Amino acid sequence: DSGVTQTPKHLITATGQRVTLRCSPRSGDLSVYWYQQSLDQGLQFLIQYYNGEERAKGNILERFSAQQFPDLHSELNLSSLELGDSALYFCASSTGGRETQYFGPGTRLLVL
Amino acid sequence: GQNIDQPTEMTATEGAIVQINCTYQTSGFNGLFWYQQHAGEAPTFLSYNVLDGLEEKGRFSSFLSRSKGYSYLLLKELQMKDSASYLCAYTTDSWGKLQFGAGTQVVVTP
Numbered sequence: 540d541s542g543v544t545q546t547p548k549h550l551i552t553a554t555g556q557r558v559t560l561r562c563s564p565r566s567g568d569l570s571v572y573w574y575q576q577s578l579d580q581g582l583q584f585l586i587q588y589y590n591g592e593e594r595a596k597g598n599i600l601e602r603f604s605a606q607q608f609p610d611l612h613s614e615l616n617l618s619s620l621e622l623g624d625s626a627l628y629f630c631a632s633s634t635g636g637r638e639t640q641y642f643g644p645g646t647r648l649l650v651l
Numbered sequence: 652g653q654n655i656d657q658p659t660e661m662t663a664t665e666g667a668i669v670q671i672n673c674t675y676q677t678s679g680f681n682g683l684f685w686y687q688q689h690a691g692e693a694p695t696f697l698s699y700n701v702l703d704g705l706e707e708k709g710r711f712s713s714f715l716s717r718s719k720g721y722s723y724l725l726l727k728e729l730q731m732k733d734s735a736s737y738l739c740a741y742t743t744d745s746w747g748k749l750q751f752g753a754g755t756q757v758v759v760t761p
Contacts, residue, residue: 541693572748582694582738582751595748629693637682637701637747642693 542566543632543643551649557618560646564611564632570594571613572633572640573605577626588613589635620650655752657739662758663729671724671755673739684749685713685724686738694738697724726757734759 542565552558564571573585575598584597588607599605602620607613617624627647631640655675663669675683682701686694700706700715700722712725726733736754743750 541695570747574749581753582740582749584748584750587746587748589746594746595744597748627691633747635747636745637742639684639696639699640747640749641696642686644693647691 541641541643543630543641545628545630545643545646547646548644549647549649551651552620553651554620554622556620556650557616558620558648560615560617560628560630560648562613562615562630562632562643564613564630565641568632568634568641569611570633570635570638571607571611572631573599573613573615574629574631574642575626576629576645577623580626582629585615617648622650624648625650655739655741655750657737657752657755659753660756660758662760664760665729665731667729669726669729669757671726671737671739671757673722673724673752675720675722675739675741675750675752677720677741677743677750679743680717681742681744681747683713683715683722684740684742685711685722686740688736688738688754690736697737729759731759731761733757 585599587595630643685697688694698713739752740749
């Protein structure tokens with residue numbers, strides 16, 4: 540158990556819908572990272588927050604957005620969902636910088 | 652990841668040694684990580700190299716050569732539970748975002 544929690548564990552929805560994935564980092568960690576893992580793309584970095592502020596952006600679609608709240612939990616919002624958005628979404632946390640990232644159990648999203 | 656390469660699959664026998672190679676190309680480099688991932692589960696941290704050389708941690712060791720853009724993960728005394736995907740990842744900035752390779756699936760046979 541890494542200490543990072545993610546909810547929900549599984550999510551099934553339809554194309555065009557919007558969903559919110561939630562992540563709580565390890566106690567003491569200020570940095571949260573979101574990654575997407577699909578069969579054909581591997582693990583892809585989406586976005587990073589540090590102490591409430593966006594610090595780095597990767598291959599995140601405009602339909603996706605995220606935020607980190609004052610209590611340091613983070614939410615990833617996915618809208619206008621497409622079939623290709625079906626993937627495992629992982630959240631990771633660290634104390635910041637180049638420190639080791641610890642991954643949560645992931646949310647498996649299936650878009651039908 | 653398009654700038655990071657590792658073999659797709661390796662098979663080895665229980666008790667043996669396996670070496671997983673990883674090569675990368677990047678203009679900036681701030682460290683290399685190895686993670687283990689069992690199917691459908693979260694990646695778990697194995698090792699981190701920022702300086703050239705060998706880091707040993709129990710049955711697992713990791714090596715880095717920054718000048719060659721090369722790293723390897725050495726798994727010794729293989730156990731059945733070591734069957735998993737091993738992900739190589741580098742970070743290029745001080746904020747730590749990771750660029751992952753596609754992973755090497757290691758299959759341990761009895």
